[in-house]
Amino acid sequence: MLLAFSLQHSNAQAAESIEIVEAHLEDSTEGYRLAATYSFDLSRGLEDALTRGIPLYFTTEIEINKPRWYWFDAKEVSESQTIRISYNVLTRQYHAAITGRLQQSFASLDDALSMVRRPNRWIIADRNTLKVGQTYEVAVRMQLDVAQLPKPFQVHAMNSSDWRLSSSWKRFTYTAERQ
Numbered sequence: 001m002l003l004a005f006s007l008q009h010s011n012a013q014a015a016e017s018i019e020i021v022e023a024h025l026e027d028s029t030e031g032y033r034l035a036a037t038y039s040f041d042l043s044r045g046l047e048d049a050l051t052r053g054i055p056l057y058f059t060t061e062i063e064i065n066k067p068r069w070y071w072f073d074a075k076e077v078s079e080s081q082t083i084r085i086s087y088n089v090l091t092r093q094y095h096a097a098i099t100g101r102l103q104q105s106f107a108s109l110d111d112a113l114s115m116v117r118r119p120n121r122w123i124i125a126d127r128n129t130l131k132v133g134q135t136y137e138v139a140v141r142m143q144l145d146v147a148q149l150p151k152p153f154q155v156h157a158m159n160s161s162d163w164r165l166s167s168s169w170k171r172f173t174y175t176a177e178r179q
């Protein structure tokens with residue numbers, strides 16, 4: 001009985017977190033891009049809220065710091081991108097929108113979430129921000145952004161474990177290069 005409870009508890013914990021499967025920076029002619037892949041599932045409560053018309057906001061944050069031995073690390077880049085997932089009851093379609101850039105419609109929730117799990121590579125810094133040959137510390141995380149929900153739901157989200165969906169910071173080093 002104890003084993004069944006612990007397995008059930010571990011599955012509940014796994015459903016409440018986002019795993020960063022892969023994250024790395026790529027140099028392109030436009031600038032440095034973040035390429036990342038995430039793995040997560042929505043809880044039943046989040047799916048219900050979505051189908052009742054409450055949009056969900058997933059925010060990815062990235063910070064790039066240059067380590068310094070004589071003082072605090074220098075913050076070179078601090079960017080974020082939010083993807084909004086919503087459901088239209090009349091058309092029975094899910095919509096995914098990257099703030100200010102792209103919006104697509106999908107027939108299923110899983111297809112819409114694929115845009116969140118495998119987002120397009122977005123430019124996080126122009127080519128002149130990072131110095132070639134310099135090594136930087138990069139930190140990436142994603143979370144369900146409850147601050148963008150309507151106010152009544154923000155209060156509910158703060159008190160409900162269903163609404164706590166986030167990853168821990170994934171840290172790696174990157175040496176700036178040119179193509």
